[in-house]
Amino acid sequence: MTQTHPHASNTVRGTVLAIQANFYRVQLHPETLPTDGLDALQQPLLCTRRDRLKKIGVKVMVGDRVAVEKIDSRNATATISDVFERRNQLDRPPVANADRILLVFSLAEPEPDPYQLSRFLVKGESTGLPVLVALNKADLASPSLQQEWEQRLGYWGYAASAVSVQQNCGIQELSQHLKDRITIIAGPSGVGKSSLIHRLIPQAKVRIAAVSGKIAKGRHTTRHVELFQLPQGGLLADTPGFNQPDITCDPKDLPQYFPEIRDRLATASCQFDDCWHRQEPNCAVRGDWERYEHYLDMLAEAESAAIASHHTRTQESSLKQKTKSDHRLNYEPKLEAKKYRRRSRRSQQQELQEVCESLNDPCESLSDLSQTY
Numbered sequence: 422m423t424q425t426h427p428h429a430s431n432t433v434r435g436t437v438l439a440i441q442a443n444f445y446r447v448q449l450h451p452e453t454l455p456t457d458g459l460d461a462l463q464q465p466l467l468c469t470r471r472d473r474l475k476k477i478g479v480k481v482m483v484g485d486r487v488a489v490e491k492i493d494s495r496n497a498t499a500t501i502s503d504v505f506e507r508r509n510q511l512d513r514p515p516v517a518n519a520d521r522i523l524l525v526f527s528l529a530e531p532e533p534d535p536y537q538l539s540r541f542l543v544k545g546e547s548t549g550l551p552v553l554v555a556l557n558k559a560d561l562a563s564p565s566l567q568q569e570w571e572q573r574l575g576y577w578g579y580a581a582s583a584v585s586v587q588q589n590c591g592i593q594e595l596s597q598h599l600k601d602r603i604t605i606i607a608g609p610s611g612v613g614k615s616s617l618i619h620r621l622i623p624q625a626k627v628r629i630a631a632v633s634g635k636i637a638k639g640r641h642t643t644r645h646v647e648l649f650q651l652p653q654g655g656l657l658a659d660t661p662g663f664n665q666p667d668i669t670c671d672p673k674d675l676p677q678y679f680p681e682i683r684d685r686l687a688t689a690s691c692q693f694d695d696c697w698h699r700q701e702p703n704c705a706v707r708g709d710w711e712r713y714e715h716y717l718d719m720l721a722e723a724e725s726a727a728i729a730s731h732h733t734r735t736q737e738s739s740l741k742q743k744t745k746s747d748h749r750l751n752y753e754p755k756l757e758a759k760k761y762r763r764r765s766r767r768s769q770q771q772e773l774q775e776v777c778e779s780l781n782d783p784c785e786s787l788s789d790l791s792q793t794y
């Protein structure tokens with residue numbers, strides 16, 4: 422990634438809100454604009470990426486802070502000339518510089534499933550970002566049920582608040598936490614994530630329609646990551662619902678994704694430094710707390726995932742070796758032809774993948790949140 426000096430004078434900067442095909446929708450940062458108040462530049466601009474960035478392979482992600490040039494305020498277009506260093510980067514959904522995860526569950530329709538909640542929480546924690554929790558559809562739940570869940574999540578280490586998007590209850594308070602930040606919304610499907618975004622940003626839908634018509638005629642626009650701008654400042658990204666986030670983290674990292682374990686280890690330590698908190702003697706973590714069973718289940722899952730991915734890697738490398746040792750066979754004309762066809766299919770596949778990437782459509786892999794720095 423290249424870097425422009427962030428304080429270079431007359432560099433206009435902005436944040437990438439959405440990517441479609443080879444276009445980037447960029448909201449300019451007002452404080453970097455020339456002082457002669459250009460009203461036209463308060464709307465997002467449609468940008469292309471400077472050729473040099475393409476050549477050196479600099480990718481632009483949603484959430485990226487960028488430098489722009491060649492601003493045409495009449496047509497609301499510009500060119501991205503540089504990408505600033507990312508603070509962090511989520512793979513699924515592909516978003517840079519996110520500040521927090523907002524997990525939305527519902528108190529009814531669907532009812533909370535403690536183990537599913539727990540998995541979402543662990544997945545959220547694994548991004549390294551702070552995790553907020555909202556319990557929606559309070560209008561469908563008795564006050565005692567609301568209290569019960571708020572308390573239960575409190576024991577788990579989360580200050581969860583019951584809200585009702587439909588009745589506009591608790592939404593103002595929630596939006597205070599979203600101000601001036603990039604927040605990723607996740608949670609099971611049907612809990613009201615999209616409804617929440619529309620409640621916070623009534624014009625969100627309208628704007629999507631207007632832009633997709635302008636830049637991507639004929640292309641499907643429903644499955645891409647987009648940052649929505651909150652009226653009071655701040656950006657929100659919706660993620661399509663998924664019901665069972667998989668636990669694929671490094672098993673060694675799992676304990677730190679449970680606030681209950683973090684708390685226990687802050688005041689006590691296990692006899693063994695490499696304690697898995699299972700049956701080891703003098704473990705400070707094992708004990709009578711609700712999610713301990715969840716921890717054990719997820720630990721087993723993370724371990725099998727690690728073993729499975731190790732197997733895949735070993736298999737792949739032995740396959741490669743086999744091809745190498747069978748190299749002679751490749752001199753047969755028939756196989757050459759096959760090889761040629763295969764390559765051509767592969768390049769087609771690659772092209773498709775590039776289109777997917779530029780559309781920022783993660784194809785079928787939006788099913789979990791994970792982070793690479």
Ligand SMILES: Nc1nc2c(ncn2[C@@H]2O[C@H](COP(=O)(O)OP(=O)(O)O)[C@@H](O)[C@H]2O)c(=O)[nH]1
Nearest residue numbers: 558585586587588610611612613614615616662
């Ligand atoms: N009763 C009630 N229904 C809601 C509330 N918020 C959303 N819904 C409904 O729940 C359903 C799923 O909402 P949606 O926003 O599509 O959920 P998503 O899958 O998480 O994006 C829709 O029928 C909404 O009208 C709420 O606060 N109360």
Ligand SMILES: [Mg+2]
Nearest residue numbers: 614615661662
């Ligand atoms: Mg939705």
Ligand SMILES: [Zn+2]
Nearest residue numbers: 691696698704
């Ligand atoms: Zn232990």
